[in-house]
Amino acid sequence: MEQLDTDKLMLCVVDSRYLHLIIHTDEEITADDIPAVVGFLDQFDEPVPILIERQGDYSISPIVQMAMYKGTKRRLKAVAFLDRHHQDAFLSNIAKVSYFQHIKVRSFYKKADAVEWLNASFCTEPIKRKSVT
Numbered sequence: 001m002e003q004l005d006t007d008k009l010m011l012c013v014v015d016s017r018y019l020h021l022i023i024h025t026d027e028e029i030t031a032d033d034i035p036a037v038v039g040f041l042d043q044f045d046e047p048v049p050i051l052i053e054r055q056g057d058y059s060i061s062p063i064v065q066m067a068m069y070k071g072t073k074r075r076l077k078a079v080a081f082l083d084r085h086h087q088d089a090f091l092s093n094i095a096k097v098s099y100f101q102h103i104k105v106r107s108f109y110k111k112a113d114a115v116e117w118l119n120a121s122f123c124t125e126p127i128k129r130k131s132v133t
Helices: 031-041 062-071 086-097 112-121
Strands: 003-005 009-014 020-023 048-054 076-082 104-108
Touching: 003 031, 009 031, 031 062, 031 076, 048 062, 048 112, 076 086, 086 104, 104 112
Parallel strands: 020 048, 048 076, 076 104
Antiparallel strands: 003 009, 009 020
């Protein structure tokens, strides 16, 4: 699966190097949104780098934050947040010290800078999908 589209987000593979998550909702991200994302992430053999871009002003339920804390360590290698303004940077810092505390996280205001950081540090080879047997 190259892309996942829901009513709240879009997640895709970019150049077989990293994932790009665009959150475009103004609603709350809830436990009902987790299975589709987990299913998408579970197609990869190893943790993958991801660029997270906010286009909406969403909130994340505590249940989702706990699921992200528990489930991202084995699924994500690094997170680059693309911040639109200081409020986004504040939210990115909260994620960095809480539910993403066990992985590398950085915030950027320019997409090119975020992609450069991911490519230089975490995209040394193409991401690998699990073999289908």
